[in-house]
Amino acid sequence: MTTPTDPQAIAERQLCGLVNGLAQRIAEHVRERAATLGLTASQATALREMSGPMTMRDLAERMSCEPSNTTFVVDKLEKQRLIERHPHPTDRRAKHLVLTPEGTALRGRLLELLHTDSPLSGLTPEEQHVLHGLLERAVTSG
Template identity: 40%
Template sequence: MAAGTTQDTELVGSLVQLMYVLQDLYAETSRPLGLTPQQAHLLCVLLAGPLGMTELSRIMSIERSSLTSMVDRLERRSLVERLPDPADRRACRIALTGPGTELADQAHSAYTDRIAELTGNLPAGQRNAIVAAVATITRPPE
């Protein structure tokens, strides 16, 4: 990365610090539910519906073998299930079970509630600025 201005360095440092805070919140909120942060993340991702292993691996930025082990553990706890992929009979899709959906909802609520607590005192202008900045940063490349 090329050297930037002090303002650039402060922005990057602030975003890295925010990432650490959010990761810590994931750990803090998943532990009481008997989940690792990665397991909680996987369950929350699956709230949108069943996904294939390749897509899950990409979304979660983990190797397929690590994902397979995590899915195996969650499947033994009856939180997820493997379903046949209608588009590829060799593949499967991972879906939440009823108990998995309940736990995923709890994990998501615990995480978002903690974020709401941390941001609750921000003035409306700062909230709007953060929302706009995050939308710009996370926008997919064209």
């Protein structure tokens, strides 16, 4: 099998490489910032995504992982007293995940650290907005 030499195929391959490189830089950035707070990258991702009460399934979706993996992460955050499980207001089978005051404070510090020297900070807000729209379209169009 030969490698496609069509200019469009080459451009697409290069673009995939760039997106992968950016994802790796973002993951490394999260790992480094999480470590300064005594968190794993998965714990930091969970805290970052906890913008309000949500179910385990909602958090798993935001973290792009399986609910069973999210359960492990939430168990650790609960032991650290950063997250609590509360009864869901309308679904007896589900639990609402809620940040504790300590979790809210740590999330605030984490968000500040993640914003500092972010791999995306070299882009203007307008460029970030355009990139967001393009990536969203690419993710949802297939």
